[in-house]
Amino acid sequence: MNRSLVTIADHSREKIEYLIRMAEEFERHPNRLLLQGRVVATLFFEPSTRTRLSFETAANRLGARVIGFADPKVTSGTKGETLKDTIMMVSNYADVIVMRHYLEGAARYASEIAPVPIINAGDGANQHPSQTMLDLYTIYQTQGTLENLNIYLVGDLKYGRTVHSLLMAMRHFNPTFHFIAPEELAMPEYYKDYCRQHDIRYVEHQDFDKDVIAGADILYMTRVQRERFTDLMEYERVKDRYLLKLDMLSKARRNMRILHPLPRVNEIEYAIDDDPHAYYFQQARNGLFARQAIICDTLGITLEQVKADTSILP
């Protein structure tokens, strides 16, 4: 059985809830020797320091050894080696391969040829399931449930792969989505079709103010990037409309939490960092526990084994 994690869409509701319970165990005790003697490879065909450090910390804190590369310039790919050859070679050394690739579908292909499980740490604009897992874990942690939530997605909804994956993963939990984006970066028809097919309610807004925010349980912010616009006049016109300012939170629900996949530039005012609604740094920290759960699951370690684990370190 192939235990790879390529896309969150492959996971059932039960599997998502199972991984959340496993992440909870790791949040309680992140330092263990559960993976002592194992080797985790991190192959970053495209640099991504944040994701790589998170995966490597997850592996290291469980006692695994980590091999790999952070920059494709040092690999034989630059000599014309195929992805297949690189994956087959590393499969000889490692028990699991975490890979980030600039080409879409690279992780799916690797999972079909590799004798060891593959964890997709991002393949181009396609999928980034460990980000989705940590988002789901964070939503669960802050709301106590994944059911019946009002999730507001703000900013770049056209190219933002994290919002697309989150939308698909939430289909199991009866959410209501609110899409808040400039016209040029609106949620693509494909995903609105997806919502209709899966009975996911959604509302579209162009305004972003305290009255809109008042209905949110989760406010998921993303970055509006200049290079996404074909019309720079349009960018200048809308760039400040999707910035979150402290006074916009005056009507927010008590349970509302602000998430952001980071890095942030200016879309969340720094004054908000100390507000109880801000949760993006805890969210990034949850990446560690979510990735510990993902690595263990792909290696065939069960929740029961994690609960029975006696190798916990202080």
Add this chain to the structure above:
Amino acid sequence: MKRQELIVSALDHGTVIDHIPCDRLFQVINLLHLDEMTSKVTIGYNLRSQKMGTKSIIKIADRFFTDEELNQLSVVAPNVTLTIIRDYEVVEKRSVSLPDELRGIVRCDNPKCITNNEPMSTLFHATDKERGVIQCHYCNHEQQIKQVKLV
């Protein structure tokens, strides 16, 4: 007026593919690997057709194709008519339909897809047969079947 028709000896055993658009004839030949056949193949090109103006037709003796093989034709010539003949009798007349999977036939239109950058076979799933939409198994990009390019 003199009748114009192609005189071909009747097929006793085999498959007839009719109503092939002329500009797709050679793609059909390639898809079914007719160039590698050893049995008799008759090809009519630029024939008159009431329905389509001009058409092409292929008669293949002593060869019956699987549904999977024939359904691949739906990518290049969705409106062909197939006739299966055994002992001079027409035993089946049918059309082709988009199969659930297309392996190694269609090229992905996403330049950043792994299949366009690695020596490997492409794979598509038919996600909406009515509207003719196929989705790349690898990068998830969707394409209209009418607009595909072949590998």
